[in-house]
Amino acid sequence: MMRWLLWILAGVLLGGIVHLATILALPRTASQDAYARLAPITPVNAMTPIPAPTPANALLPFMDPAFAVAVCRYDLSAGAMKFTAPVSQAYTSVTFYTRYGVAYYAINDRAAGRRLIELDLMTTAQRDDLPDDENVTAADRLIIESPTLTGLIVVRALSPEPGLMPMAQASLTGARCRTQ
């Protein structure tokens, strides 16, 4: 009897390890994460408008239907990227996600403080490789460091009422992401 209790105890302890291992491994093994869902319709290093979610058809779950959305699926292996987006009339935000869906940086039009949101995206290694004199002028340009080589830039423009959706979508057509 005592022996079986020990076996059970060992099983529960091992189960705890299994639990932690599966939780930690899940983001890397999930086959239907946001990146995988967006990959078929988004070319690499280009802005692509995402169709608005409808009850019958939504590319991602829990999308905010009040927003027009465009996505840049980036790959920094060819070098740093430059991202620009014009500000829409109501509210515009830019969120950077890693390959595994971690939102590591987000900025809105007010924080950007200009009529154009302008950002440089690079890995830590690419930033270290910047020539020193360029780093000095970097004071007035916003540099974002990506923790992963690939990921997503998501631009969202609010349409405060349904009739303004075409305007929000039009403002996103001016968004660009390209390798420098």
Place this chain on the structure above:
Amino acid sequence: MRLLLGSLFTFMVAAAVGLGSTWFALTRGAAFGTLQIGAWTARPKTGTADIDPYARAAIARAGALPVGLGDGVAFLARTDDQGHPLDGRCDTLISGTTPPARYFTLTLYEPDGKLAANSLDRQGFTSHELIRNQDGSFEITVAPRTRAGNWLPTGGVERYILVMRFYDTAVGIATRAGREAPLPSIKSGGACQ
């Protein structure tokens, strides 16, 4: 022989405990750093690089993209203030005020994150669209049938989730209590279809 039987048994227990608790944590939601205000819950850290491993796993599994913290914060409600699950066949009243934010949106989803179909093709409100009282407060009736004022149709779904997203707001990781972030109350108990 006994050793083999014993270790086999141990592995079975380990698999059941480990995978069972993982499944449980992902479907029921293990909560770290949860901000609870009335029936509304938010996890502001989910929109940062400091996201906890449970939220990471849940997001990867669902395929969703969380709202980044520099963008805004999302509050989710599955129940009314009394803890009863939200029922799309009944009338539910959302009333009160909201914390300061440049814009907010309220959206109704089915539990899996799909928008609920309805004849009006309305899935939510933005702060801009709401009809308000003189003091700035508002009432929204979430109901399967037409209602006066701010009517959010449910399409008659059995269960639904409400998500309030606040954009360009001070509400975030430092927010602790409902006094800093007043959220509207959710009262069911109205007529059912």
